[in-house]
Amino acid sequence: MQSNLTSSMEMPVKEEFLKQGTSFPHDLLTPEETKDFRDKLVAYLESVNWKLDAINRHKPHMYLKWANDLGRHPKLVNMVKQLLGEDVLLWYSVIFVKPAQSKGRVPWHQDSTYWAMNKEVGLTAWIALSDVNVENGCMYVVPGSHETGGYRHEINNSADNMLHRGQQIADVNEESKVPVVLKPGQVSFHDLRLLHMSGPNQSVHPRLGIAFRFIPASNFPRTLKWLKRSATLVSGKKVHDYFIDDPMPKFDFDPEAMKSFRRSIRVAAVHTLFGDTSRSGLRKALDTVPILISRKSADYFKYWKNLAE
Secondary structure, eight states: OOOOOOOTTTSOHHHHHHHHSEEEEEEOSOHHHHHHHHHHHHHHHHHTTTOOOTTTTBOGGGTOHHHHHHHTOHHHHHHHHHHHOSSEEEEEEEEEEEOTTBOOBEEEEOTHHHHOBSSSOOEEEEEESSOBOTTTTOEEEOTTGGGSOOOOOEEOOOTTBOOTTOEEOSOOOGGGOEEEOBOTTEEEEEETTSOEEEOOBOSSSOEEEEEEEEEETTOOBSSOTTSOEEEEEEESOOOOSSEEEOOOOSSTTOHHHHHHHHHHHHHHHHIIIIISOOSOHHHHHHHHHHHHTSTTHHHHHHHHHHHTO
């Protein structure tokens, strides 16, 4: 289906983002920067044999200096400030890689259901470090769906579901879906309430990308406040103490940064299983059961084992 989004060259970026819940594509990196970040991502992937799990794909900006540099890239931060305001936190990042001819997919979902912030304001910046297209499993979005309210999510722990919680929305009208096609070095933005998904990589090349999640500095988790998560202030001023400050890695695998990262993923595991959801206590408990008895349970136990290393 052809995109019916108005080009951001014709409509101011913030106006487009507020209306559609998404804005893309935007040129972010120079060819030289794109190659540098791509080479560093590939080197990291090779160091883990291209096997990403519940630990090594999450919050890489906390311990990989190049990922921290990318998440704090001045041009990226300036774009995010246009959409969220002056005071901005980078609170999460995820490496999204699909090897050639792989079956991994991301089912339809809304981030807002699981971010569980006090205000449903925030966005994901998805940065392409390779061509990202329909064949290799690009993201699809439903423009305007951020204004249609929250959708009921179910747990589906099939092996090809790349979401560690296994969440999905079972029934989505796909007539209005639009592919988010990006060139290397480009970025897309989507609202945390927007319906989005991606399919498998059917091409002979890997699809390489990394997502950074930003929120206004006034946001904070509305559940398990006593178990503080961590975040990085990338613009403006800090306005509360609900987040622990992420350290800046001086180099890849900086020991002090790794110490903070281990604590962060332990806390993330608890929030993932028991905290960051808008559902009722009973619904929350029922949804936790299939996670614990599935293949994904090994990933959550690995969170805890990793902490002692």
